[in-house]
Amino acid sequence: MAYKDEQLHEEKVFKDPVHRYVHVKDRVIWDLISAPEFQRLRRIKQLGTTNLTFHGAEHSRFNHSLGVYEIVRRIISNFEGRPHWNSEERLLCLCAALLHDLGHGPFSHSFEKVFKLDHEYFTQQIILGDTTVNKILERVDKGFAQNVSDVIAKTYKDKLVVSLISSQIDADRMDYLQRDAYFTGVSYGHFDMERILRVMRPMEDQVVIKYTGMHAVEDYIMSRYQMYWQVYFHPVTRSAEVILSKILHRAKVLYEDTHYTFKLEPTHFLSFFNGNVDLKDYLKLDEGIVSYYFQLWQEEEDAILSDLCERFTNRRLFKYIEFNPNLQMNEWMELHRLFMQAGIDPDYYLVVDSSSDLPYDFYRPGEEEERLPIHLLMPNGELRELSRQSEIVESISGKKRTDHKLYFPNDLVEKMENSAMKERVEEILNGQGDVKNAN
Secondary structure, three states, X not given: OOHHHOEEEXXXXXXXXXXXXXXXXXXXXXXXXXXHHHHHHHHOEOOHHHHHOOOOOOOEHHHHHHHHHHHHHHHHHHHOOOOOOOHHHHHHHHHHHHHOOOOOOOOHHHHHHHHOOOHHHHHHHHHHOOOHHHHHHXXXXXXXXXXXXXXXXXXXXXXXXXXXXXXXXXXXXXXXXXXXXXXXXXXXXXXXXXXXXXXXXXXXXXXXXXXXXXXXXXXXXXXXXXXXXXHHOOHHHHHHHHHHHHHXXXXXXXXXXXXXXXXXXXXXXXXXXXXXXXXXXXXXXXXXXXXXXXXXXXXXXXXXXXXXXXXXXXXXXOEEEXXXXXXXXXXXXXXXXXXXXXXXXXXXXXXXXXXXXXXXOOOOOOOOOOOOOOEEEOOOOOEEEHHHHOHHHHHXXXXXXXXXXXXXXXXXXXXXXXHHHHHHHHHHHHXXXXXXOOO
């Protein structure tokens, strides 16, 4: 029997808190799960610093990847025998679903910003490079690894396959909304996935939703909207991310300073600091390693690095106020000057952070990131874009919400020795509304 058709002697199952069970029957999928590059995802948290806000959010990219695989497995099981569905794409869909997050690094988004990395690039490098994952995929068929990479990169020729893991209603989102809601303990991310899976229909270039399932999709869209503002953009989580980013930035600056010597050479970070990260170095770095260095750096001679690492490790986060630098430039410049005069480096201790989200969008030709809208399949066979049929979705379609906050260490403000300077800083900060504690 060909490797791509080989089945396990007995179906394997993973007990899952969201989907109850994740079912694995294909030898290829079982081998991919066992690959070291996939096992590494156990050591990468799904939500980065969110566990400092919601203490239950300790789940990993490994959990999520299995969940996305399971949802796609169920979707294509429902598609069997339907028009427009090519059953020969089954294994490709399952592999792409399982491996779609393979390239995420520790504290993904903060790391990417500081070191100018792209997890999607590294996902492709793992799939196509000299890795166990690549060897498994190439055993399926010559060029199969490239097809998996193309699906994840959204360049694969069969757009229906791509839409299963990358669209405005895909397996990726359906898993992380429910999984993140479960582990954070909030109620916002729950929706009737069973109903949505039942009313999904394959079309030539995307999955569409039978019109009778519109209300379940409305619930899904609103769940996503609530999760972004109540969980993903939570200001306390953002405070932790601000400090994390500043630690990495400070460590990089110190490394580039030829007069500074770390007590222990940051071996795992060298290629990141030098801007020439290869795949081998990338795969060695996980959140356990990063946390180890943060522990060590609390003892560094550099006061800024030491202080920031202590704050992050012991959860002494920055406080914050609502603050839009585009509208409050004069206040921003004055605060910057006063912090400098007080000996508090504003590059590390006075940080504006902005969050924005577009919960649902219709098709806008020519935009840099074209979003394929969700279509409803009407009784007469017509496809109708969701926001044209749903007043709820229409009310938030195309509306980008942005939030700005200013983060700062209130304990250092309170310790300012110049009373007039301290009074003026507090006047500016308090003038923008109540100073909120990151607790």
